[in-house]
Amino acid sequence: MYILITNDDGYQSEGLVALRSALNTVGETVVVAPDRNWSAAGHYRKLFDPLRAWEGTLTDGSPAMLCDGTPADCVALAVMGLLPRKPDLVVAGINLGANLGTDLLYSGTVAAAMEGIIVGVPGIAVSQMRAKDGPWDFRVAQAAVVRLVEKVREFGLPPGILLNLNAPARPPEEVRGFRLARLGRRFYRDELVVRHDPRGRPYYWIDGAEPEDHTEPGTDVAAIAEGYVSLTPAHMDLTSHHWLETLRAWDLEA
Numbered sequence: 734m735y736i737l738i739t740n741d742d743g744y745q746s747e748g749l750v751a752l753r754s755a756l757n758t759v760g761e762t763v764v765v766a767p768d769r770n771w772s773a774a775g776h777y778r779k780l781f782d783p784l785r786a787w788e789g790t791l792t793d794g795s796p797a798m799l800c801d802g803t804p805a806d807c808v809a810l811a812v813m814g815l816l817p818r819k820p821d822l823v824v825a826g827i828n829l830g831a832n833l834g835t836d837l838l839y840s841g842t843v844a845a846a847m848e849g850i851i852v853g854v855p856g857i858a859v860s861q862m863r864a865k866d867g868p869w870d871f872r873v874a875q876a877a878v879v880r881l882v883e884k885v886r887e888f889g890l891p892p893g894i895l896l897n898l899n900a901p902a903r904p905p906e907e908v909r910g911f912r913l914a915r916l917g918r919r920f921y922r923d924e925l926v927v928r929h930d931p932r933g934r935p936y937y938w939i940d941g942a943e944p945e946d947h948t949e950p951g952t953d954v955a956a957i958a959e960g961y962v963s964l965t966p967a968h969m970d971l972t973s974h975h976w977l978e979t980l981r982a983w984d985l986e987a
Contacts, residue, residue, distance in 0.1 A: 741841025917952030
């Protein structure tokens with residue numbers, strides 16, 4: 734397989750190096766990564782500014798293409814002609830932290846995988862949780878994504894579907910395996926912090942505590958809490974099909 738790798742934490746992320754190291758065992762990899770951190774940028778595209786890309790290296794010295802665009806820009810640029818041929822798969826990550834439930838609306842990692850399916854290339858988003866006050870340990874995410882890519886190579890993915898993988902903050906021997914799960918809910922506890930510059934003008938930071946997870950059975954949030962690697966298929970159809978039928982009773986189309 735010819736695998737396009739990107740992320741939203743930027744080309745200097747150790748998670749990007751870990752992902753490439755893992756996927757080098759199952760295919761030919763090429764990296765097109767942002768030149769800075771785009772965490773929580775969502776599916777932002779730089780449509781009104783030129784995009785630049787240049788040759789660079791990752792923190793392990795391996796070659797990569799760097800881009801001043803967003804994660805979604807990196808994928809679009811790569812597929813539209815930056816690469817010598819169209820990739821078979823887009824894999825984004827390994828994200829430094831979870832992308833669970835509501836996070837998918839904000840995640841640049843998931844947006845990169847979503848851009849892949851928009852341009853006709855299957856996408857996988859990979860995220861790794863971190864033990865509190867501990868170093869990053871990507872072994873679980875690495876093993877999980879290798880196994881997943883091998884399955885994608887064997888069975889394929891239908892058009893319009895991306896796979897969102899999250900690895901728990903546990904050593905490999907304590908992980909209970911894969912669990913297929915629907916998206917759960919995370920409650921953000923953001924707070925507005927107001928400061929003032931030397932001229933007395935206000936400026937703002939968004940701060941607050943860590944999200945509060947709702948561990949409803951069957952969700953990705955619950956799977957991670959129970960020590961599983963969670964895997965959720967996702968697509969772009971945000972339609973509330975139930976409410977589509979309910980609205981028909983409003984007789985708006987009469």
